[in-house]
Amino acid sequence: MERFKLLLKKNGTKLLKLIFIILIVGVIISSGVRELKSIDYAKTISIIREFPISSILIFTVLGMIAVSSMSLYDFAIAKYLNLNIKAITIFSITFVANTINNISGLGGLTGASIRTMLFKNSTDTKEEIIDYNLLLIPATGIGLSIMMIISLVKYQYIVPIVEKYRLITIAIAIFLIYFLIYFFIDKIFYKLNKELINQRNPGRTILRTKLLLFSFIDWMVAFSLFFIIVRQFNKILNFQIIFIVFTLGSIAGILSLLPSGVGSFDLMVLLGFQYYGMMTEDVLAILILYRTFYYVIPLIIGIVFTLIVQSKSENKLIQFIKISRIKDFINKASVITNLLLSILILSSGVILLLSALIPGIIDRVKIASRLLSFPILQLSRQLSICVGILLIAISRQIRMKVKRSYKITMWLLLLGAIFTLIKGFDYEETIFLVLVLIILKMSKESFYRKSLPIDWFKSFLTMILAFIGILGYMKMGHKILRDFIKVEYFKTLILRGSSWNILGGIIAYGLLIIFVIYYELTKDRITKDSRYEEVDEEKLYKFLQEYEGNFSTHFIFLKDKHLFWSSNNKVLIQYEISHNLAIVLGDPIGDQQYFDEALIEFQDFIDEYGYKSVFYQASDKLLPFYHDHGYYFFKLGETGLVELDNFDINSPKSRDFRNILRRFEKDGFIFKFYNEGSIDENLLLSLKEVSDEWLDNREEMGFSLGWFNKEYLNKSKIGIIKNKETEDIIAFASVSPSYDNNNSASIDLMRFKKNVPSNTMTFLILNLLLKFKEDNYKLFNLGMAPLSNVGITQNAHIQERMAHLVFKYGKHFYSFDGLRKYKNKFDPRWEARYLIYEDFTLLPSSLIEVTWLIHSKKKRS
Template sequence: MTVFGGVRSWASRHRRTLSIAAALVVAALGFTALYHLLHSVRPHAIREAFRAVSNAQIGFALLLTAASYLLLTLYDTGALRVIGRKLPWRTAALASFTSYTLSHNLGLALLTGGSARYRVYRAAGLSGGEVGSVIALASLSFWNGVVLLAGLAAMASTQLLPIFDIGLSLHWLHLGGMVVATLCLIPLLLRHFGLTALDIGGWRTPIPDLKTSASMTLVAALDLAAASAALFVLLPAPDPAAYPAFFLGYAFAIIAALISHVPGGLGVFEAVVIAMVPGDKAQLLAALLAYRVIYYLLPLLLAALLLAWHESKAWHAPARQFAAASESLLRELAPPLFAALVFAGGLILLLSGSTPAEAGRMHDLRHILPLPFVEASHIAASLSGTLLLFLAPGLLRRLNGAFVATRALLLAAAIFSLTKGFDYEEAVILLAICAALQWSRPAFYRKTSLIDAPLSTGWIVAALIAILGSAFVGFFAYKHVDYTSSLWWQFSLRGDAPRFLRASFGIAVLITGLALWRLFAPSARTVRDTPVGFDALEPALALSDSTDAFLAYTGDKRFLLADEGDAFLMYRVQGGNWIVMGDPVGNEDRWADLLWKLREMADAAQGRILLYQISAACLPQAIDLGLSIVKYGEEARVELARFTLAGPQAKTLRHAERRAVQDGAEFAVVAAAEVPAHLAELKAVSDDWLHAKKQREKAFSLGSFDPAYMARFPCAVVRIDGRIVAFANILATPNGTEMSVDLMRHVKDIPYGVMDFLFIRLMQHAQQAGYRWFTLGIAPLSGIDGRKLAPAWAKGAAFVFRHGEMLYGFEGLRSYKAKFATDWQPRYIAGPRGMAFAQAMAAVHQIVSRAPVRKDTRAPVAATA
């Protein structure tokens, strides 16, 4: 066990490196298989096959691609119908188009396409759970379409694929197709046996009925048929009778690409198609290259250009015609789309540098530029492409420095494309990307240092695989050239292979330099804690709609302030864990920037961040940070306009109020200025409560009985015979949105109904003051349904909620709050994956359970030097 434990510990410490290595190994295997599959194919044969693709074939492929993306929008339309949310088709189309263009090109569907869907639908009013259900139902439709069409193709095929040529006959292939096609009936069978919904990650996703399921599966099958046909028509003289066998190969290829997690399935998709689809391999590869451009890159370019046009109108038009919500949504979608587009531009430069130049253009170029300019331009273009791959994540995070550097590189690379081989098509594409980027300039507003920006594992993998792919293309293109050491020193207009070698060496030096620079950089920039008065937090607190923001005054937190002063987040550092309490406070436009800054600080200190008790409003930022999302519980909220003691549902409340009044209970609100005069009596009540409950003061997520903290807020009290028997300090947002309480304490011998009486009077007080909501706090583990197919953490949480009364009283707490609550809002925890999540939660327990130590009325604000 010690050996295995040591291995697990080592793997946990090096999880990121192992993830990168695993993805690179899979990609390398794909490129190696592709190289061996094409060992007999000459590069000039591929060029000839590519030139042989007619305009009619390209036109048909474009039409089928448009049909596929149009059908993709119906995935979301059907899913929205299943969950009972009707949105305009244009909203579903925007979510679908942006989602699929990102996930098709970058992979990591949940973090790229899923994040785009989340932003669109949250702006349209859907909850986080509903967005998750839409994603789940769309995925179910896709896989149903795959198995249905693959089964039908197998049943209709008149030839065997090479993979089946192991003694199987067409009879067995047809029989297997029937079995595969029936797999799409599994959701209907589940519904037939009484399972009407699945709980996925805490989200309850309905199972579609027969009619809806059939229509969604048919849409998916038609989409896959159109997508595969867009590739099929690019083949020379495609035979319709061969399409069923072709689709089987296509289906295996997309499944392999998804399982491999290689961004865009680059190399893996091509290798599987060439291995499984009969036909000339040069023609297949030429068709695949054209398909990459038509089905992957053109929709991405179109999405970015359309978005840039909309943004330019929204920000620059004299008369604004777009609502503020639409502008905000466009700002959210621009960065991921342009990040993917710039990444594609970098890949184009690398591939261009790995392939031979056009002989005719090089002949014309020699009359304009001397050879040294051509050689230098070739290396500069390849290095620019490499840098663009690593700048793309900065655009995703809206960094101003990434925007400036990317714009400069795109302009320079367009010039290099012309001077290295007069590649005017390449230059036009790069300039178009640059123009679209420039039109969307306001989307990239953050001043965070580009030098300190950490690269996520996914982006590192994507960049390295792109470089690996370009190297594969180069070695394949020049496999007929015998290697000699003299190649490094050959300089001529026709010296494509030497230029490729020198450019590859330059890229390797650049990557090594970047890695060493990051490795030997200081472990952290200087971080200082600058004490400031709590008054620095007031501009942000004035904008808050949540009373949780006032936990800032507990005196046990650090703060990170936005440069504008209208937003902050509060956090604690426990060991290597940087724990954020709740959502950032204040202007929501600053939230993402604050969270990224904190992550950079934690990363520089070799720590990790965890977001504790965040709301659904903070989930997009948590997803962008790459954190794992777990449902923590539900917040009990009372809509004060609906709160009343009339009616049968309030019978128990009326009874409790009547009993408390009969026992002499009197309610009063003590103003904050008068609280110090009552602190001694309140302290006696608090001490009695702590002793009776065998509790000690909590911290971080709750306030404690601290004189400075208590004196900041009004206090609701209940007196009997002039003696205070219960109290609760009142937190209220300045904008009149929400009122709540933090400390709720009473004496040991309190009469029946007094606490209900306290809450009833508080809610009536909030009603009279014009507040919209009264919140009763969070019921931990509430709303987590641990069904048979739920993840292990959900099952465990549901079990503890139902049977853990001796530990905490989870179910009893929810039942008590349910007497008042009219609305339950989910709360989440977002943290690192795997065992690191458990370690971070242990750190949360330590800081919550530890009694706070307040030094003065000031709190440190962490700031980077």
């Protein structure tokens, strides 16, 4: 149950996003299902197939101009910020970013993140990148607001659409309000993000005005392509009507946040043109052509362009850089390439599915049916469906650069090209698949990962969505084939093959399930890698004799974690994997001059298997080191360190402590201390009795907390309190060494029986402090005070301010404040502890996974 709750928390955001998308799709389907049923798909496909090559070339050029016009924003912003970037570099980067952003949607956020990734080497500060996106993202949609205002001049054309579809009123209002706040975006942003340096100055208003104009030009160029396509089907439709329908459709597409506004843009255009008398089949053909020449073709050209540029860059580098450095460059430079490749692979799968749905051109089908038997034609069609579904399923693995997926995808593309050629000589689809195969082959060096962590949640979700998708696909296929029955030649073929449709869907879904399960169960795992080492005590002790440990080192002997040794065996990292994270406990230990090299080795190792690193309870002294490696920080709290040289039991402020010591001695309680390896069986049984009573049927915790284990306790020092007369032990504490030449030690297990006298633990801690002071130790670690001094400053990050509220008002769940107050009695020096994480999106999942590891029963006995 606890596991389920943690998984629910971790995937809560994903589920909410999924629910939102499902609701949007549901609205689109419920609104458009009647219109979709009325479409004659055979007629639509015939219309598209009849377009001459000259028209296709014109549409291609217009589509490229439309996407290229988006670079106007970037030229203006780069000039304003005085960025030292060549014009050709700006254009090449923004062209790729814009083609991806058009496909992905999300209101410009995808394009912004890609620009950030590619421009970061050309800017001096993080603030410049933030400012770049702050100027760019709001500008991309403002042109639509202008178009909406222009549309309102002819409101009589809008009223009928709004009266029929009331929800569009909200969308119109949002874009009109957005126009009013556009020039105040800077003020709002810096008000919400006080930690950032305010970049505003008077010149920005002029720049924003320019960007507004460029946005209007950008959307008008896109509209020009749309308008010319519409004119191929309808020569008399009013210009204002086409303008208004395009504007309303674009607004609906942006607000839906769906990739390329799919469904929402199309439905609005379909309904708008239907109202003004256009044939449904013509509208569908317009939408297919517009999406092809505005989205798909520029994307393919962008991918090819990126690969050519990257290939040239790599060839130059090979002449100057050592072989060991080339892989690192390729991995970083290929981030965008692999994203583009995954989109291409996904598109290939979709094309195969659509190709299998639509009967081929009659003359080609006649030739194929004379050369091949009917079962072979049908089998190739069903196999095309299977390959298409597998390509869609594996596209994420391509994006994540998994070597195994590269090989599988090469075979799938080859088979897909063969099957689509056999089923009806559809050489267009075959050429496309072969081109994708060639592009994939050119990108071979970018694939380096051995596997990704098993994610059964995503796999299960894939199965559910695939099932729904295949049902919809089969239903759509039935509708399309029914339309083609009207064509006499296809009638016989379709009637003979109708029984294959259901069979094909069942086979495809079954194959997908088998593929996913087999792929997950047979892939390489980090647990099988020789670098994923168990604890070798002999090797560890030898290492600790040469290098100092830290407050977390002793937890290695819990043996619930694994060890990563640097290649020169001079640095050691203790960690454990949990889902997609490799969670390190404490800082690395060993020779500090090799920390950089060791961390890079560790990151490379876990990255081969798709894991991200997180450091739990990292110290503040190494923050510059983590910062240099691009990590983010979250303050977990503070640990209390008693400086034993300054601890004086005879000082005036220790009067209460002396009273406690005298009272317990008077009441017949004594303190006894045991060094490592001195616990006999009788003492162990007595300690176990205390521990069990303290646990009271609760589960032991681990990872960053010790648990009751004979082997582990024998490596610790033990302090006990017992009744002098009865010899009953009422409390004990274990103390873990820091392996730093007896300079410091940490409190670990602290357990006591029920109904012990008040201040029992204070009596125990005082005796431990006195004992370690007597043994010339310098520091005694009282442990963490979670969330202590977190988020207390005015400009603290919002997540830390929220943590401060938990610390202040969360006493009903856990006494955060009380724990710090108790430890403060011993006058410790407080030292911050941090959660260090690679990606800023990992904070919630990192906290959840750490909690899961601490409460996990793995390896615990």
